Amino acid sequence: MQVRERGNITAGILLMLCLFFSEAAFGEVHSPAIRHITVHSEDDTSFRSENNLFTEMTAFDKSVDTVSVPDKRALLSGEQNKKAAEPALRKSGKHEIEDLNPSAGEEVSLFMALTLDVTVPGGGHFYTGDYYWGITFCALKLLGVYSVYYFYQEWQFRRSLYNSSKRANEEMDPSHDLEFEDPEGGHKTVEEFRREYDAAAQRITFAILATLAVYTTSAILVYFKVKRINEKVIPTFPLQVNSTIIPDTREDILSMGYTRRF
Amino acid sequence: MSMRLFVNEKRDSAKRGEKLLLFCCCFLLALSACGINEPVEEDYFNDIDRVKGREKPFPAPVIDDITATYDTEDNVYIIEIDFSSTQTIDPDTGTNEYLRYYLYYSFDDPAGFADEKDYYEETRLLGYIDESQFETSEKKIMLTAEVLNRRVYFWITAMDDGRESDHSNVDFIDI
Numbered sequence: 001m002q003v004r005e006r007g008n009i010t011a012g013i014l015l016m017l018c019l020f021f022s023e024a025a026f027g028e029v030h031s032p033a034i035r036h037i038t039v040h041s042e043d044d045t046s047f048r049s050e051n052n053l054f055t056e057m058t059a060f061d062k063s064v065d066t067v068s069v070p071d072k073r074a075l076l077s078g079e080q081n082k083k084a085a086e087p088a089l090r091k092s093g094k095h096e097i098e099d100l101n102p103s104a105g106e107e108v109s110l111f112m113a114l115t116l117d118v119t120v121p122g123g124g125h126f127y128t129g130d131y132y133w134g135i136t137f138c139a140l141k142l143l144g145v146y147s148v149y150y151f152y153q154e155w156q157f158r159r160s161l162y163n164s165s166k167r168a169n170e171e172m173d174p175s176h177d178l179e180f181e182d183p184e185g186g187h188k189t190v191e192e193f194r195r196e197y198d199a200a201a202q203r204i205t206f207a208i209l210a211t212l213a214v215y216t217t218s219a220i221l222v223y224f225k226v227k228r229i230n231e232k233v234i235p236t237f238p239l240q241v242n243s244t245i246i247p248d249t250r251e252d253i254l255s256m257g258y259t260r261r262f
Numbered sequence: 263m264s265m266r267l268f269v270n271e272k273r274d275s276a277k278r279g280e281k282l283l284l285f286c287c288c289f290l291l292a293l294s295a296c297g298i299n300e301p302v303e304e305d306y307f308n309d310i311d312r313v314k315g316r317e318k319p320f321p322a323p324v325i326d327d328i329t330a331t332y333d334t335e336d337n338v339y340i341i342e343i344d345f346s347s348t349q350t351i352d353p354d355t356g357t358n359e360y361l362r363y364y365l366y367y368s369f370d371d372p373a374g375f376a377d378e379k380d381y382y383e384e385t386r387l388l389g390y391i392d393e394s395q396f397e398t399s400e401k402k403i404m405l406t407a408e409v410l411n412r413r414v415y416f417w418i419t420a421m422d423d424g425r426e427s428d429h430s431n432v433d434f435i436d437i
């Protein structure tokens with residue numbers, strides 16, 4: 001959408017809201033069911049009567065008509081309002097007001113999304129259609145789980161070395177600190193094996209914490225994603241905008257309308 | 263134009279996700295290439311071949327005598343520690359050729375040590391001398407000390423390539 005169009009729409013919305021709440025000053029109730037709202041210049045000198053305005057507009061483009069905003073009471077009556085609005089709708093031509101059906105999305109199950117997210121790496125994100133995060137968290141979770149497994153194995157290995165060396169030192173020569181052959185090369189005392197055992201315990205702790213953080217972050221993102229999707233499930237209706245430029249009078253007329261069904 | 267930009271962003275995002283996945287797979291492969299060591303058995307190190315130095319030097323050294331001579335010129339004591347009767351050898355080689363003798367000291371009586379390991383603390387190590395430095399069968403250590411007006415205790419151990427023998431008898435001198 002172009003910036004200019006966005007600006008026009010925003011201005012139109014604000015103006016629409018102002019007009020809606022001060023209809024006595026600008027508008028005129030044509031019928032109990034329908035209020036006609038027109039947008040015109042604030043300059044009184046250039047103001048024309050409603051009929052003249054529409055006459056001119058009609059002269060320019062006979063198919064353009066005002067935008068009718070149905071009254072709430074009229075909405076409840078259903079068909080009556082629809083029939084009353086139909087002539088206005090039918091008269092529109094070039095800048096058409098489309099009678100679109102409300103659009104609604106499909107709800108996403110939060111339970112299913114979270115369950116998939118926990119059980120399948122990246123499952124929750126794939127389920128909600130977010131493939132980038134799905135791939136990312138799939139990779140991170142696989143890495144996290146494997147790192148926990150790897151560091152757990154290493155921790156067990158270091159623990160076995162420490163226990164074995166400690167036992168051997170006590171049995172062989174309790175008064176001396178013996179140096180034992182490290183399977184990875186070199187020689188180490190019991191104290192050095194203990195330090196490596198502690199370091200391995202630290203590493204597995206960090207690996208577990210990091211993996212938990214990844215899972216938690218993924219679950220939180222999935223949760224908010226599902227919430228956003230389900231919020232958008234509420235039927236929405238388009239905003240109708242008409243913009244007409246009358247070169248003769250050098251006027252740019254913007255008219256807007258919306259329909260809200262509930 | 264804006265729609266095209268949105269599509270490009272999605273494409274870039276997917277590419278970034280693929281790159282991250284590729285990086286993680288490579289990292290996993292590297293991790294697995296490091297190898298995972300299996301835990302060892304409880305008596306894994308109960309094998310003399312896995313101990314540095316294997317058998318410790320035996321028997322322990324013996325201090326025969328400690329004498330102190332006062333040097334009036336330098337105002338120091340010259341202490342001589344004689345342990346010539348030491349018969350310590352390395353059981354692995356059967357000789358004392360590569361032995362190293364460590365000299366320890368203490369101002370407190372070692373008999374009061376709480377732990378046997380206190381005899382071998384590095385803070386009490388004065389110095390060492392190799393067996394190869396002795397030209398004759400006499401084994402003597404000479405050292406100088408200032409006038410301390412207190413008792414000093416000495417003992418000696420023998421070290422091969424990794425194992426230290428038991429400590430010798432403790433002797434003392436007043437300087």
